[in-house]
Amino acid sequence: MFNDFKLKDDSPVYVQLKDYIKDMIVNGHLLAHQKLPSTRELSRLLVVSRNTVLNAYAELEQDGMIYAVKGKGNFVGNVTTLKTAAIEFDWKTKLNKETLLADELDLIRQDLHWQRGMISFTSIAPEEKLFDVENFKRAFLTRMSIEGDIVLNYGYAKGYKPLIDYLLRYMEVKGVDISNKDILITNGFTEGLDIFLSSIAKKTGRVLCENPTHHAALKLFRLHGLDIHGFDMTDHGIDIDQVEKSLAELTYDFAYLIPSYHNPTGIVTSSEKRNAIIQLFSKHQIPIVEDGFNEELRYSSAHLAPLIAFSGAGNNVVYISSFSKILFPGLRVGWILADKELIACLESMKRARTIHTSTLDQAVLYQYLQDSYFEKYLKKARAVYKKKYELARQACNQYIPFSRMTGDGGLHLFIELEEGVDARRLLKKCYTKGVVFYPGDVFFTNGLGSNTLRLGFSRLSDEDIVHGIQMIGDTLKNDMGS
Amino acid sequence: MFNDFKLKDDSPVYVQLKDYIKDMIVNGHLLAHQKLPSTRELSRLLVVSRNTVLNAYAELEQDGMIYAVKGKGNFVGNVTTLKTAAIEFDWKTKLNKETLLADELDLIRQDLHWQRGMISFTSIAPEEKLFDVENFKRAFLTRMSIEGDIVLNYGYAKGYKPLIDYLLRYMEVKGVDISNKDILITNGFTEGLDIFLSSIAKKTGRVLCENPTHHAALKLFRLHGLDIHGFDMTDHGIDIDQVEKSLAELTYDFAYLIPSYHNPTGIVTSSEKRNAIIQLFSKHQIPIVEDGFNEELRYSSAHLAPLIAFSGAGNNVVYISSFSKILFPGLRVGWILADKELIACLESMKRARTIHTSTLDQAVLYQYLQDSYFEKYLKKARAVYKKKYELARQACNQYIPFSRMTGDGGLHLFIELEEGVDARRLLKKCYTKGVVFYPGDVFFTNGLGSNTLRLGFSRLSDEDIVHGIQMIGDTLKNDMGS
Numbered sequence: 014m015f016n017d018f019k020l021k022d023d024s025p026v027y028v029q030l031k032d033y034i035k036d037m038i039v040n041g042h043l044l045a046h047q048k049l050p051s052t053r054e055l056s057r058l059l060v061v062s063r064n065t066v067l068n069a070y071a072e073l074e075q076d077g078m079i080y081a082v083k084g085k086g087n088f089v090g091n092v093t094t095l096k097t098a099a100i101e102f103d104w105k106t107k108l109n110k111e112t113l114l115a116d117e118l119d120l121i122r123q124d125l126h127w128q129r130g131m132i133s134f135t136s137i138a139p140e141e142k143l144f145d146v147e148n149f150k151r152a153f154l155t156r157m158s159i160e161g162d163i164v165l166n167y168g169y170a171k172g173y174k175p176l177i178d179y180l181l182r183y184m185e186v187k188g189v190d191i192s193n194k195d196i197l198i199t200n201g202f203t204e205g206l207d208i209f210l211s212s213i214a215k216k217t218g219r220v221l222c223e224n225p226t227h228h229a230a231l232k233l234f235r236l237h238g239l240d241i242h243g244f245d246m247t248d249h250g251i252d253i254d255q256v257e258k259s260l261a262e263l264t265y266d267f268a269y270l271i272p273s274y275h276n277p278t279g280i281v282t283s284s285e286k287r288n289a290i291i292q293l294f295s296k297h298q299i300p301i302v303e304d305g306f307n308e309e310l311r312y313s314s315a316h317l318a319p320l321i322a323f324s325g326a327g328n329n330v331v332y333i334s335s336f337s338k339i340l341f342p343g344l345r346v347g348w349i350l351a352d353k354e355l356i357a358c359l360e361s362m363k364r365a366r367t368i369h370t371s372t373l374d375q376a377v378l379y380q381y382l383q384d385s386y387f388e389k390y391l392k393k394a395r396a397v398y399k400k401k402y403e404l405a406r407q408a409c410n411q412y413i414p415f416s417r418m419t420g421d422g423g424l425h426l427f428i429e430l431e432e433g434v435d436a437r438r439l440l441k442k443c444y445t446k447g448v449v450f451y452p453g454d455v456f457f458t459n460g461l462g463s464n465t466l467r468l469g470f471s472r473l474s475d476e477d478i479v480h481g482i483q484m485i486g487d488t489l490k491n492d493m494g495s
Numbered sequence: 496m497f498n499d500f501k502l503k504d505d506s507p508v509y510v511q512l513k514d515y516i517k518d519m520i521v522n523g524h525l526l527a528h529q530k531l532p533s534t535r536e537l538s539r540l541l542v543v544s545r546n547t548v549l550n551a552y553a554e555l556e557q558d559g560m561i562y563a564v565k566g567k568g569n570f571v572g573n574v575t576t577l578k579t580a581a582i583e584f585d586w587k588t589k590l591n592k593e594t595l596l597a598d599e600l601d602l603i604r605q606d607l608h609w610q611r612g613m614i615s616f617t618s619i620a621p622e623e624k625l626f627d628v629e630n631f632k633r634a635f636l637t638r639m640s641i642e643g644d645i646v647l648n649y650g651y652a653k654g655y656k657p658l659i660d661y662l663l664r665y666m667e668v669k670g671v672d673i674s675n676k677d678i679l680i681t682n683g684f685t686e687g688l689d690i691f692l693s694s695i696a697k698k699t700g701r702v703l704c705e706n707p708t709h710h711a712a713l714k715l716f717r718l719h720g721l722d723i724h725g726f727d728m729t730d731h732g733i734d735i736d737q738v739e740k741s742l743a744e745l746t747y748d749f750a751y752l753i754p755s756y757h758n759p760t761g762i763v764t765s766s767e768k769r770n771a772i773i774q775l776f777s778k779h780q781i782p783i784v785e786d787g788f789n790e791e792l793r794y795s796s797a798h799l800a801p802l803i804a805f806s807g808a809g810n811n812v813v814y815i816s817s818f819s820k821i822l823f824p825g826l827r828v829g830w831i832l833a834d835k836e837l838i839a840c841l842e843s844m845k846r847a848r849t850i851h852t853s854t855l856d857q858a859v860l861y862q863y864l865q866d867s868y869f870e871k872y873l874k875k876a877r878a879v880y881k882k883k884y885e886l887a888r889q890a891c892n893q894y895i896p897f898s899r900m901t902g903d904g905g906l907h908l909f910i911e912l913e914e915g916v917d918a919r920r921l922l923k924k925c926y927t928k929g930v931v932f933y934p935g936d937v938f939f940t941n942g943l944g945s946n947t948l949r950l951g952f953s954r955l956s957d958e959d960i961v962h963g964i965q966m967i968g969d970t971l972k973n974d975m976g977s
Contacts, residue, residue: 099807104834109697144648166626200827200853300584343649373856
C-alpha cells in the first residue's frame with residue numbers, strides 16, 4: 014500500500030500525494046475510519062519530505078476526506094466510495110434443513126418470555142448466590158502463578174492433563190474400572206454428546222432412550238436425523254420389560270440413559286435395574302451413552318455407582334458428564350469417559366472441530382478441585398438444595414392436585430396432572446399471575462406429556478417456592494374450567 | 496437404597512444387617528471404594544440402634560468387605576462381585592467414515608515428533624513469554640469483582656453481550672458497515688468455520704479456495720465431504736483470472752479466502768484485488784467466507800480493510816476470526832460477523848451443539864480489551880514479531896536456495912524450493928540435525944507442493960531463527976544429493 018505512488022508531472026509533490034490518497038479513498042482502497050500512516054512513516058516510505066506529507070494531509074482534511082484525532086493520528090473520513098452495489102442474499106435459501114430445524118426447535122419455547130419479578134420454575138441452573146467466587150479467584154491466581162503463560166497458550170485436544178488425571182481418579186473412586194478407559198475434555202456435556210453423535214455410524218439410525226428425557230439431547234438426536242424410540246419411566250427407571258420386548262424385534266445404534274436424577278422426572282434408577290440394564294444391553298451388543306447429569310447432587314451420603322461402573326472392564330458404556338449443574342456452568346467444561354481406542358478417535362473429531370477446550374477454564378477448575386474447594390462447596394450446596402427440594406415436594410403435596418409426582422433429588426420435580434389437563438394452558442394462566450414453569454411435553458419423544466410439567470427450584474427463595482407452587486395449585490383448582 | 500432392609504429371623508439385628516450389606520456388595524449393588532452411610536445416618540434410616548450399625552460395620556471390616564478411612568467414614572472394599580462378563584466392542588466398526596478420516600488426517604503429521612532442544616519452525620502460535628499475564632490477572636479480578644457470579648453461571652448462546660458490542664465497534668472501525676450485521680461468539684475460529692459448514696446447504700458440494708490454504712480448513716472441508724477446488728496464489732492474492740474462467744463453467748456453494756497474511760504463503764491480497772474479488776463473487780452470487788487470520792499482525796500502521804468492508808451494505812461475506820494468533824489462544828474465543836438473519840440461524844446451531852462459549856473467557860477477554868491492555872500488548876508484540884520476521888527473511892535470502900519466498904508479515908514465511916526437491920526428505924535430514932519445519936504439501940488442495948515448506952518463527956529466539964535457517968540451507972546445499 015502507498016508503494017505504487019509515482020510523480021506524474023511537475024506539479025507540487027504534496028498535491029500529487031494528496032490526489033493519490035484521495036483517489037485511493039474514493040476507490041474504496043482506503044476505507045472510512047481507517048488509520049493513515051503517520052506523517053513521519055509515510056515520508057520515510059515514499060522518500061518525500063515530512064512537510065510534503067503534512068501539507069497533503071492538511072489539504073485532505075480541508076476537503077473533508079480525512080480527519081485527525083488528537084494524539085491518535087489521521088483517519089479516513091466518511092466518503093462515499095465506488096463500492097460494489099451491495100448484494101443481498103436470502104440466506105435461509107442457502108442453509109440446510111438441519112439448521113432451519115435447529116432454528117425452529119429454538120423458537121418452540123420462546124413464546125412466553127420470562128420477565129423480572131416473576132417466579133420462574135423453568136431453570137435448573139445452579140443458584141449463583143451460592144457460588145464460591147473468592148475461592149475460585151484463589152484457584153485462578155494459584156494456577157496463573159504456577160504456569161500462567163502455558164494456561165494462556167494452545168493446549169491439547171484431549172484436554173488439560175492434570176484435570177484428566179484428576180477426573181480419572183474421581184471416576185475410579187465411584188467404582189469405575191479405568192484400566193482400559195480414557196477421558197476427553199469437551200465444551201460441557203452437550204459438545205460431548207454432539208461429538209459422539211457425529212462419530213457413531215448410523216447403521217440402524219435408531220436411538221433408544223427414556224421417555225420423557227433431556228430435551229437438549231432430543232434436539233441433538235433430531236439434528237443428527239436419528240429415529241428416536243422412547244420407553245416409559247417406572248419409579249425405579251426405564252421400563253426394562255418394554256425395552257426387552259423391543260430388543261427382541263429391533264436393534265439400535267445406541268441407547269441414551271440418565272440413571273441419576275433423570276431429567277425431567279428426577280427418578281434415580283435402582284441398583285438392581287442398573288445391573289439388569291447392563292446385562293440386557295451387553296447381551297444385545299448395544300452401546301450405552303450414560304448421562305452423568307446431576308450425579309453429584311445426592312442428598313444422602315451413600316450413592317449408586319454409575320452404569321459404567323456396573324459394566325466393569327467392559328467398554329460398552331460411554332459416560333458423558335460435567336459439573337455444570339452444580340459448579341460454574343459459565344465454564345464450559347465436560348468430559349467423556351470411555352474406551353481408550355474410542356476416545357482417541359473422538360479426540361481427532363474434537364481437534365478438527367474446536368481444537369481444544371479453554372485451557373484457562375480447565376486449569377482453574379483443576380486447581381479448584383485439587384485444593385478441595387469443590388468438596389466444601391458441594392457440602393454447602395447440597396444442604397441448601399436439599400432444603401429447597403423437601404420444601405418443594407411438601408408444597409406440591411399440599412397444593413397441587415397431581416396424579417403423579419417424581420423426583421428423588423436433584424434440582425427439580427416432575428408433575429403429572431390428571432389426564433386431559435393441558436399444562437401449556439395452565440402455563441398461560443399462571444404467566445398472567447407471574448409464575449412460569451417448563452411444560453413437560455418438550456421432553457417427550459412421541460408428542461405425549463401435554464399434562465406434565467417440570468418444576469426447577471434451584472434458583473428460587475423458599476418463599477417463592479411455596480408461594481409459586483400454591484399459585485399453580487390454586488390456578489389448577491379454580492381457573493382451568495373457564 | 497438400604498430401605499428394603501427387613502428382619503428375617505430372631506438372629507441378632509447387627510448380624511442380619513451385616514449380611515444384608517454383604518449381600519449388596521457381592522451382588523455389585525455397592526461398589527468398590529463407594530462410601531457407606533455414616534453409622535448415625537444408617538441407624539436413623541433403618542430405625543435400629545447406632546450400636547447395631549457400629550457392630551455390623553465392625554464385622555464387615557473384619558471380613559474385609561469394607562474399610563474405614565479416618566475422619567472420612569466407611570468404604571466398600573475391593574470385592575469381586577457378580578458383575579456382567581465384561582463385553583469388548585471393536586469401536587472402530589461402530590464409527591462413521593468421517594471420524595476414521597479425522598483420525599487418519601490427525602496421524603499424517605505425527606510421523607516426526609518434535610523433541611526438547613530442537614529448533615522448531617512448525618509453530619505459528621504466539622510466543623508465550625510475551626504474554627501479558629499481569630494485566631490479564633488484573634482484567635480477571637476486575638471482571639470478577641463486577642459480576643463474578645454472572646460470569647460463572649450460564650450465559651447466552653450468541654455470546655457475552657459486552658464483548659459482542661465491543662467487537663462490532665472494533666470491526667466498524669475497520670470500515671465494515673455493521674448496520675445489517677451481527678456477531679456470534681464461537682470457541683475460536685475453528686468452531687466458527689465448522690458451524691458454518693454444518694449449516695450451509697451442500698447444493699453443488701463444491702468449495703472454492705486459495706491453493707495452498709489453511710490445512711485445518713482443508714481438514715474440515717474434507718470432513719464435511721466437500722469437493723475442494725484450489726486456485727493458485729499470485730504475489731498479490733488468488734489468481735483472479737483462473738477463478739473467473741472457472742466461474743464461467745462451474746458454480747460453488749461458497750468461497751473460502753484468507754486475504755491477510757495468508758496461511759501458509761503469508762501473502763496479503765492487494766486492495767485492487769479485494770475489490771475485484773467482491774465484484775466477481777457478487778456477480779456470481781457466491782458467498783465468501785473470509786478468514787480474518789492474523790489480520791491484527793500488521794507491521795505498518797496503515798492496513799487494508801477486510802473483504803467484508805469492501806462488500807459495504809451487502810451480506811454476502813461471512814467474516815470469521817479470533818485473536819488466537821496473537822492473544823491467548825488458550826482462551827477459545829472467536830467470532831463470526833455476518834448478516835443478522837444468518838447469525839440468528841447459526842446461533843441456534845451453536846446453542847444445540849455447545850450451549851455457549853465460556854463466559855469466563857469472554858468476560859475476561861472483554862475486560863482486557865476494554866482496559867486497552869490489548870492495544871499496548873499488540874504494540875509490543877508487533878515490534879518483537881516484526882524483528883523476527885525481518886531476521887527470518889534476511890536469513891532465508893542469505894542461506895536458502897529457494898525459487899520463491901512469500902510472506903508480507905505475520906508469523907511465518909513460505910518457501911518454494913527448486914522443482915523436484917522433496918521437502919519431506921529435507922525435513923527428515925534436518926530432523927537428525929535438530930531442526931524441524933512444516934512440510935508445505937499438507938496445505939495443498941491437489942497433492943502438489945512437495946517442494947514447499949512453511950517456516951513459523953514466532954516462538955524462536957533470534958539466534959535459533961538464523962542458526963536454524965542456516966542449517967536448513969546447508970542441508971539443502973550439501974546433503975540432498977546423497
